[in-house]
Amino acid sequence: MDYLLFIVALLLVLAIADLIVGVSNDAVNFLNSAIGSKVTTYRNIILIASAGILAGCFFSSGMMEIARKGIFQPQHFTFDKVMWIFLAVMLADIVLFDIFNALGLPTSTTVSIVFELLGAAAIVGFLFAAEKGEAIGEVMKYINAESTFSIISGIFLSIVIAFTAGVAVQYVVRSAFTFQYENRLKSLGAPFSGMGITVIIYFLLIKGLKGTTLAQADWVGTLNENLVVFILLILVVTTAISFWLQRQFRINPIKIVVIAGTFSLAMAFAGNDLVNFIGVPIAGLVAYQNWAESGVPADALHQDYLATSDVIVPTYMLGIAGLVMALTIWLSAKAKKVTETEISLSKQDEDGSDDRFKPNTVSRRVVKTAMLLGNVFDTVIPRNIKRRYDLSFERDKLRKATQVDQDAPAFDLIRAGTNLVLASILIAWATSLKLPLSTTYVTFMVAMGTSLADRAWGRESAVYRVTGVLSVIGGWFITALFAFSVAAFFAFVIYQGVLATAILLSMVVIYIVISNIKFAHRERRSKKEKSRLSLLEEPDLDVYIRSKNTLVTMIIEASGHYSTILNGIRNGDASAIKKADDELLKLIKYTYKLKRNSLRAIRQLGAADRRSAEVIVHGADLIQDMLQSAKFLSTESLQYIENLHEPLATGFIATLEGLGVKMDKFFTLVINQLNEDDGPNVSLIRKSRNEIREFINTNFGNEIDLIRRKNIGSKQALLQTSIFLQSRDIQAVLFRICKIYGRFEN
Template identity: 40%
Template sequence: MPSAHHSQETVMDSIYWIIITALLLLAAFDLINGVANDAVNFLNSAIGSKAAPVRVILTVASIGVLVGACFSGGMMEVARNGIFHPDMFSYHEVMLLFLGVMISEVILLDTFNTFGLPTSTTVSLVFGILGSAVATALFKISKLRLVQSVWDFINTDKAFEIVTSILLSVAIAFTVGTIVMWISRLAFTFKYQSRFKWFGCFWCGIAMTAIAYFAVFKGLKESTLMEPSFIQYIDQNLGMALLTAFGGFSVLMFLLQHLFMTNILRLTVLAGTFSLALAFAGNDLVNFIGVFMGGLDSFQYASGVAAAGGSPSSITSMECLMPGQGMPVNHYILFAAGCMMIFALWFSKKAKTVIATGVELSRQGEGGIERFGSVPPARAIVRSAIALGRGVKRLIPARMLVRMNHQWDPAPQPLNPKDRVAFDLIRATVNLTVASLLIAWATGRQLPLSTTYVTFMVAMGSSLADKAWGRESAVYRVTGVLTVISGWFMTGLAAFTLAAVMATILHYGQVYAIFGLLALVVVILVKSTIMHRKRESKLSVERFDQITEENILDVCSHQIVDSTLKLREIYNDTVENFFQGDRKALKELADAAERLAMTSSEHHKYDILPILYKMQSRSLDMGYHFVQALEHLNEATQSLSQFSESIFTYVDNNHTPFTIDQVDDLKEVHTALIKLLDEYCKMLQTGTYIQFDYTMVAQEQLLQLVAKATKRQIKRAQRNQTRTRSSLLYLNMLNEMRFMAVQVRALTNDERNFVAA
């Protein structure tokens, strides 16, 4: 019996080694995912305004992250005992509780990052711990038949604070951001250089004071870098401290601006970026490694019990995780976490996607493809805003209204597209200053405002005040904001539910569940990475983004040629797989055809005017032929999409295969069309159109083949030799094949004229 008991103890010890290793690996993944999501907080303003080269911005942010991470102090208590009462749980229960939280955290944050949606890692952590703790408590109550309520195990006040913070963050940040940006633009206008020469030092002095206040009270208040006595002194003499800081920063900005000819707005934006990055790492690091640190403390405590001759399984109360009972924070772990955060900051593609969402929604004016569509609530909000605007205008004297509107006259855009910005440095400064002030103010009053919510909603409010959301783009931007906000609210529910499910599976499945869920995490991460690459390819790679006046001919021609080659490939594979009856391949081809049609449609809707604007110095004929080429490409890809979708639907519904006569006729038309498409593609690729007129004969022969095949099918239908659905699909295929041939020929002709113009 003792040997069996000893064997059981050895197995349990091995399980805890596996759990702590899994917590470490999951914390590393969570750190990378978390930085990808939270990078939007401190990089959007600097990147959107191009305050400095991207490498400089990332370097400044990296320094802030490393400093904040190394001096992250008592914030780890949130994960250890802020949400649940650890003394109510055993060692084994706590370890499974922590593992359930980390598994759900990684899956949830990776999902948000894949789709480029900012979310709150704080809310994700708190509700994840809450969900896992509730599930663990229910399991314990059920197993041991305890008389306690599940809420005896939980710190319910914390969850209520987080829900309140969501509502406060969204409403306050958006409102204050809108008001401050409106006043700022009224004071400086978009052509701010002349006024800024005299008043800029005071403006930047206010901003730098707010940023410094934020760095001290939010970034370093809980760290080991600042002495508590210093923080207390500043808090007691806050008015004098802020006034002194404002005076000092204003004088410094004046000297830098007038003696050293420094662009103090750029300096202020970079300082704000550093401050937010420092606060992010100093306070939000717990969101990523706090659970691992709690698990590590538990593991070390259990190891000490085992070394003293006790058994880890006999630990029924984890009092070591109670406030003031934990071990000192390991600064080597904090430094390593800071280095990993910097690595993710520089190399995470998903971070770029999340940042792009914030920048796109803040972009001044329309132009290009909007990331979001239109939904009824967004349309209703825009209509209400327009009606409200009309009502306010009636209350303002006409002369004053005209003068005020002139303050929003746009500044001329640089001729070089590389020099154009999503928004100017005034808005970037407002974003950072207001976000810093709000978060510092809330921290000083112990209001749990979310950093993510504040920074994002301030940016949205300043965009609205800056008239970045015009009639052409407002509904799409509002849809984007509603999407992000709904994602925030979903975060809490999803984190709670997912963590509860994971914890339940772990408690019932034990070691089998541990390996199974870890394998599931790996599969999900791999699949989401593949999905993200496909999504990015669809959203950005195929856009006319990098067009300048010098390369416009090459880029436009390349995009048209590339789309035509894809059309030919998808069409050929669709017909071949239809003859073979490969349903899975037809599904993939139908999806590919739909993506190609959607991309072509977006180019046709959004890129024509910006590209025509860049063609101003060229001939009118070039612009005309380019518009026509895009029109024909759009028609051809829409036809291909209908062609592929109808074939897949037919096969998916298990309808009767085509007869031998139908297949033979279709193959004849298909062969002729492929030869014709190959000729057109060859001309488009080489830019040589000598054979174009000779293809007219092949085109006429193809149309005659389509006509003959159509008549034969009608005759077969009259003789009841084919089914109704078979006849309908067959005739539809012939019609789409004919239509594609006509459109691709017209496209090739327009491309020939476009190049020659």
Template identity: 40%
Template sequence: MDNIYLIMVVVLFALAISDLVVGVSNDAVNFLNSAIGSKAASFKVIMIVAAVGILVGATTSSGMMEVARKGIFNPNLFAFSDIMYIFLAVMLTDVLLLDLFNTFGMPTSTTVSIVFELLGAAIALAIIKVSNDPSTSLSEYINTAKALAIISGILLSVIVAFSVGAIVQYITRLIFSFNYQNRLKYIGAVWGGVAITAITYFILIKGAKGASFMTSDTKEWINNNALIIIGVSFVAWTVLLQIFRALFKLDILKFTVLVGTFALAMAFAGNDLVNFIGVPLAGLESYGFFKAAGNVDPTTFKMSALAGKVATDTYLLVIAGIIMVITLWTSKKAKAVVKTSLDLSRQQEGDERFGSSFFARSIVRSSINASNSINTIIPKPISNFISKQFDSTKYEEQRIALGKDAPAFDMIRATVNLVVASILIAMATSYKLPLSTTYVTFMVAMGTSLTDGAWGRESAVYRVTGVLSVIGGWFFTAFSAFTVAFIIANIINLGGVFAIFALIVVAGYIMYRTHLISKKSTAKTTEVSEFEIEEIDGPIEADKILDTCKTTVTTSLNKILNIYVKTFKDFENEDRKELREKKKKVNNSNKKIKKVKDNIYQTVKKLQDNEIDSSLYYVQVIDYLRETAHAITFIVTPLYNHIDNNHSVFSEEQFKDLNELTESIKDLLKRAINIINNDDYEDLNDFTEAIQLKIEDLREMRKKQLKRIRKEKSGTKNSMLYLNILHETQNMILHVNNLVKSQRDLVNYKK
């Protein structure tokens, strides 16, 4: 029987490794967002700084594991077997939830996850105990005050972090404006001194105070002399920065951002490490206490020993730190989570990841009305001064000139992000308030981006929807963590060993599936990006427009041709699965072409002045390509719906006519592709005549179908579908004809 619990400990540590991987993928956004977004240094340098911070934080973390042992439940009332079931349910739930969120690039809180998983699993076992012993109550087993404190921390941190971030950024921008280089010469050292002093204090309070080498006297001295530390640190840093700037041309903002990145990475590893390895370590300690007790019954042996404080072995923390560093360098999901945060805070417009929502539209509309009302009250001179400080015209010109190397936002905002997040987290820690680093860093970034006007009227509704989606995801995390852990704990308690192995297999399969989703998502992004002209640095020439048009059009037409031909075969065979796949392919093609069309604005902005006329033909080509994609969509989707609703397919006579039509359309599309590929438009008149002849054929096919209807040889659904196919086929070839003509005009213009 003891071997079963030993296996459970091994499983807990195996899950801990997986949890470390998915946890770093989720929390990397906390300390990478500002440095990567502002491009304070090369990606390699940023990652090295973050990696060193993680290693230092991990190795100096010692007494942060109490939450797993006694923070949520009272271990003295649970038996050893109960504790192991709780811990296993928590780790299985944690790995699954974090991996799922990371797959879709949504940042969430590992702190909230672990707390509500412990709460859910503990309540599941506590309910069983209360039902067996009615003299006890649920409140005896559960530390409800801790859970309520975490919920309060969520609400408070979201509101405070966003508000403080927005206000501090507003004041900072009034001081520096977007054109801050000249002002840095005079007040850069003072600003850097304030920023790094806040970060230094943050390192002492939030990071190093948990280090094993710091005695209780040292920690008490730090707390009692906080003002002295802050004052001396400010003077020292200000003087040092001024000296290094004068002698070595030190970039104060870059240095500040990198120091802040190190601090947050250190705090993450030192404090959030409990979220990943706290439960397995508690499980190992529980097993140690159980073995030390001798030959005792695991179902009755109470775990009172867990209530004590136990220091964690340094070698385990070092191993955890190494795993976290490796994950940081290799995780694609970490980059996806960082991308979500950057997309919502970037200064420029672009492809918006999130759509619009009623709530977001209402918030934006109310904000615009409130802003207009305030502007009527503010005196004109003050309003003009504020407008000048927030004028980003020159900054935008510099950003456009940088092209692909342009940062998502400038380093003034990056330093504010880091400083405000550091101060808020340090203050909350000093007052022993529960607080999530994910919530604070994300909401500060959103507040500063709002102040900077990154949420302009072109993008505000999408950014607000994105932020609301992330915040909703945080609360969904709490609900999901509690519910899933509750269910899994009950399953383990009822099914024992068999349930444990079954759940491990299921968890592995789900993680494998989410990995496939992540790979497919990456592949789709890669496919789309090959058509994106706005990724090109600097001004665009007409040649580049022409080459991109040719690639986009021929690739898309080949896909449309392939789908059109095969769809009717699948329909004839009543193959619902294949039709569903065709429908997915059509939707994906539509999204890619839509993205190309949405990026027309960015493309035209980058055209050289003497090439501006080429944009007219480029816009026409993309418009006709989009209409062609719409036509194939309105063919495939009704065919799939027809089969999905179990309606009868066409008659042999109808299929015979359709097969002949398919072959002729196939020839026309191939001719169009060859004309564009070879830039040979001498045959265009013949091609246009062939299109007109095919339209006549389609007219005859309609007449035949109308005769079938009169003779009642075809039902209503059947007839409407058939006529729709003929109509959309006609639309498709007309748009293809116009597309080829527009491509010809673009080629002739360049010649």
């Protein structure tokens, strides 16, 4: 096969891969509001979004200028050089989005394609100029600098505008509806829904149909001439329909807004952002067809054709792309992970901070500054307005709006509707003015702005959420830098010839395979952790029983790891101890979530259940103590073996074996007694505890005498005494757990 034909075929294959990784990231744009508010089932939400994607693909605006000539000047490049640029861009795009998807962070397809084209074209232009002996000053002719600056500045300006608009609009909407919006729905629901649906229809007309073949029809011209009248007519009709549905069938009209908004954003995304994924491969295909017909050598045919000709994507390709995109949002685990990130950062629950984002100095300073500004605004805003707004945030109303139930929505329909309607307005407005923006940046920052206005960023979670938002925004700037540099590097490698290109392709394939294997491993680990926490959220059991089941499960896991550590010490098996050490570290991290979830769970208990609440909180704290003792033992044992210290004496190994047997029996007794319906038999457990404590104390004393009489190394002495001390701490904690549950249940 001809090398250039192979590149064309490879570009088309990469287009499918780019659709998969790109949609996995961009799905958050149109899914997060519907999923976060749980307007309907997840299956129905995906069906609605899939329908929007398929519709948008067939209304696609064709070949976007960015992919063809918006960033670089194709007329200055020969055909082979353009193909190298396109191949570098597609490879860099796939790697970039796979990284962001694995991290669960949303980023922009538009920004990535802009900077990838810029980086690849810049390096190829530089090498091409050097090859022809041109002066350094001539290099800039290969880049469309004016267009690039306009696109970049417009995209990043949209971040500030979207966030500010989100805060301001949600402030007004929440003041009107309050959190208990059912009381205001009768009077405000229909007008709000009518306005929202009207905006969405306008959004579809301006954003969805712009540049399509339908936009050339006569009725579209008539519509544009009478746009104000048409919009007012739609407003009246949709408001009347919403009012009728609300009164006649008791349908919440805001649900219609959220569903329609999800469809419209999915349609606009597919219709306009689709070319971010397939625009470059299609441009490569068109350029190849033109070259094949020309009969001119590839290194002699300049691409005036790409610079001057309008190219439309074939309909069958749009259909294939639509199917791939729809299947991706159904099947992609990474798409769900990106969606979870945005929802966790905007959820109304004050305790719902995303633990992946650790607070730092910047986030703390931002929160402190925001608090100071809040104090300033308090002095400026009229008291009656402030008092009226504060009524929406009374403690009892917030508690009802932020249920701790696992199935509760992350935020209500009011916020979801505002997110979708406001994002639609901003995107439609920018499109009508021919201003470039990123749909990802707009939808994300609107969601963050509305959550801030809803006081979802309380003192409990503000610093974590600010860290998360700053991480996402920082990731956007990294997107630009990464896209430019990686695409430039890939283009440099491809410029070196066929062998270098083959090596690069192999490396990219290997990376993608390894990345997906690691992601699958992390997801399995995450599911295991979620399954532990789910014990605390089983709806069929009361809070006390759920907490107790979780604690017993933790003791069972700790028992297994303790046995592994002792066996590893006896056998000198560092790998087994390392595995137990890693698992104990994960369990300790999990206990922080367990303690937080336990505190949230006891809110479901009544005032008469104070004793139950104390047992739940105390039990979670004790299990953390036990795991920390086991972790200290595993770390010290691992260091001793890995550092190749003296083997332990045969007599101590025998003692260790006896300790393991006794501790295993004690773990089993505790687990069985905690599972008894009438509670643990504390007397029986005390008797067993006394026996094992006597064994530990006797051998610990013998060990001390041995250290005094013989010249045992300090490392060995430290390990051997630590084994007894940490084991004694573990059995003491187990007994205390049984005591608090025994006293309560008996």
